[in-house]
Amino acid sequence: MDLILDYFELLLTLILLAVGFFAGRYVEKRHYISIRQREKQFRKILTFSARYPPNMVEPQDSRLVCGTVVISSDYFKQFVAGLRNFIGGRFRSYESLFDRARREAILRMKMDAHKNGFALIINVKFVTTSIGGGTTGQQGMPCFEVCAYGTALRPEKTRFPDKLNPI
Amino acid sequence: MELENREPDETVNYTIEHPLKEFAWLMGGVLGLILVMSVLLGWFAGSVAAWLPFRYEREVADGVAAKLRAAKPTPAQLAAEKELTGLAGRLSAVMDLPADMQVTVHFSDDDTINAFATLGGNIVMFRGLTGRLKDENSVAMVLAHEIAHIKLRHPARALGRGVAVGIMLSVISSNVGRSAAGNVVGNVGTLTLLTYSREQERDADREALAALHRLYGHVGGAQDLFQVLSTASGGESRLQVAALATHPLTTDRIAAVASFAEARGWPLSGDRTPMGSGLAAMPAVPAVPAVQAMPASSTK
Amino acid sequence: MSSMLVSNIEVVPGKRVKSHLGLVQGSTVRAKHAGKDLLAGLKNIVGGELKAYTELMQEAREEATERMIEQARSIGANGVLNVRYATTAVTVGAAEILAYGTAVILE
Numbered sequence: 405m406d407l408i409l410d411y412f413e414l415l416l417t418l419i420l421l422a423v424g425f426f427a428g429r430y431v432e433k434r435h436y437i438s439i440r441q442r443e444k445q446f447r448k449i450l451t452f453s454a455r456y457p458p459n460m461v462e463p464q465d466s467r468l469v470c471g472t473v474v475i476s477s478d479y480f481k482q483f484v485a486g487l488r489n490f491i492g493g494r495f496r497s498y499e500s501l502f503d504r505a506r507r508e509a510i511l512r513m514k515m516d517a518h519k520n521g522f523a524l525i526i527n528v529k530f531v532t533t534s535i536g537g538g539t540t541g542q543q544g545m546p547c548f549e550v551c552a553y554g555t556a557l558r559p560e561k562t563r564f565p566d567k568l569n570p571i
Numbered sequence: 572m573e574l575e576n577r578e579p580d581e582t583v584n585y586t587i588e589h590p591l592k593e594f595a596w597l598m599g600g601v602l603g604l605i606l607v608m609s610v611l612l613g614w615f616a617g618s619v620a621a622w623l624p625f626r627y628e629r630e631v632a633d634g635v636a637a638k639l640r641a642a643k644p645t646p647a648q649l650a651a652e653k654e655l656t657g658l659a660g661r662l663s664a665v666m667d668l669p670a671d672m673q674v675t676v677h678f679s680d681d682d683t684i685n686a687f688a689t690l691g692g693n694i695v696m697f698r699g700l701t702g703r704l705k706d707e708n709s710v711a712m713v714l715a716h717e718i719a720h721i722k723l724r725h726p727a728r729a730l731g732r733g734v735a736v737g738i739m740l741s742v743i744s745s746n747v748g749r750s751a752a753g754n755v756v757g758n759v760g761t762l763t764l765l766t767y768s769r770e771q772e773r774d775a776d777r778e779a780l781a782a783l784h785r786l787y788g789h790v791g792g793a794q795d796l797f798q799v800l801s802t803a804s805g806g807e808s809r810l811q812v813a814a815l816a817t818h819p820l821t822t823d824r825i826a827a828v829a830s831f832a833e834a835r836g837w838p839l840s841g842d843r844t845p846m847g848s849g850l851a852a853m854p855a856v857p858a859v860p861a862v863q864a865m866p867a868s869s870t871k
Numbered sequence: 872m873s874s875m876l877v878s879n880i881e882v883v884p885g886k887r888v889k890s891h892l893g894l895v896q897g898s899t900v901r902a903k904h905a906g907k908d909l910l911a912g913l914k915n916i917v918g919g920e921l922k923a924y925t926e927l928m929q930e931a932r933e934e935a936t937e938r939m940i941e942q943a944r945s946i947g948a949n950g951v952l953n954v955r956y957a958t959t960a961v962t963v964g965a966a967e968i969l970a971y972g973t974a975v976i977l978e
Contacts, residue, residue, distance in 0.1 A: 412928025424917065425591075427916070428917060428919075429590070431917060431919040432918070439912070447878065448875070450576045456881075456882065457884055461574075465884050466876070467882060468878055468936075472925060474920065474921045474922075474926050476914060477918050478916065478917055480590065482915075483594075491601060501585060503585045507581075525923060530881065531956045533960055534960055535903075547915065549924070549925075551956060551958070555878045557884065
């Protein structure tokens, strides 16, 4: 019993690490499956970062579309990042987090466009903000928002009508 | 112009690798680095502190002696303290203490089974320990052990090492962040402080044995001391992991005393000198000892 | 009241910019909700999306856009072009969302 009390903090850390590792891995795996599936589903909604509509498209209607997601790291990733901060180098544990967030934001932007019957988004921009801060405000909680936005166009005429019709 | 969205390779933006592999590498690297750094830095700072003249230490520890002194000593306490001071004087003489090093002995009328040496040559002996010892030889072993700490500048080293490693750890943990990883970092640092201390304990034991031999012609009483410590701590039944404890296990110390003395041909037993009347007059300790948490700087 | 055309490109297809009316902006500073935050703290062990926060940011962004449109309307514009979003974490758990663009009259 004494031993448990003595090493309570360490034990708690280990439990949180294990929970964070398994749960975080499960969540990430599921998220990636969902992302891939939806990416296939919305493939026909085209995105470009060009500022002007493609020259073969003569759009008639436009709308600002936006997709946003707030994502947070799990305890394991956070712990590994803490160690990584000391040694330096690539924060591998956070890379997939950002990848997921950005792809999710694009997907939501596409879904926004799709909902309104658009099939082409141009001038896509990203905004990423770290929100941070846990419940107590002491521990820096790695938590950030990614927003993707752009102008969705409804083309009137195009040389590729099959491609730019809403799915 | 063709208008399409091709699918780029999605694995470019993140690394596919088992997360535990990175975790193991980082954990090993960080812990190893901290361990090496705190050992090196601690050793360096400790050496610098030990190299500084004793009078600086005395100045730093000016307030220590005042704090250790009993508020209103009874005549009996004063008598015991006087005897201990006398014994310390005889021991200092045979231990070749440098001229500028002064040892001040404080007697504490307390049940704690402990004795410790701290900054500025101050030694505190608790009644809880002296009352359990049967003769002057064992008391001399305790005193000589504490004087050896002072002679070897262990309190100064500990202070220097503590300050240096403390600064290093706070710098690192501010780097790592107030995260769980930071806590782990802190714990590893403390571990090195303790293991370093164990070596000092061994050195102090050896110095003390030499002093006993020179004063009495034999090292009898040393093992009695460790026997008392061993029973006081419940025969080591408490969860005491050898690698983590500040002091070597007392059973190990008994064996170490025997082998060290035998190697030098010092008799392990001989005529014991009776305890002085002042010390002997101190009230007997309770039958069931109350084992208290030892202060961090204690050197039993 | 005619609807406002909001876009983050500089040219509105099929329409001509009659006059530029200058920069308009809308911003809002939002802090997280205490109850939602507690759950977010727990969620932080497991990781993944913080739905409550996503909603919050979505609302805040809509509010900022709405404010920008209000400004544009107040100066008689019927469109805002070249719209940009900027977000800054103000303190722990609070963020400012800014939407800005050029107010124009389209015909």
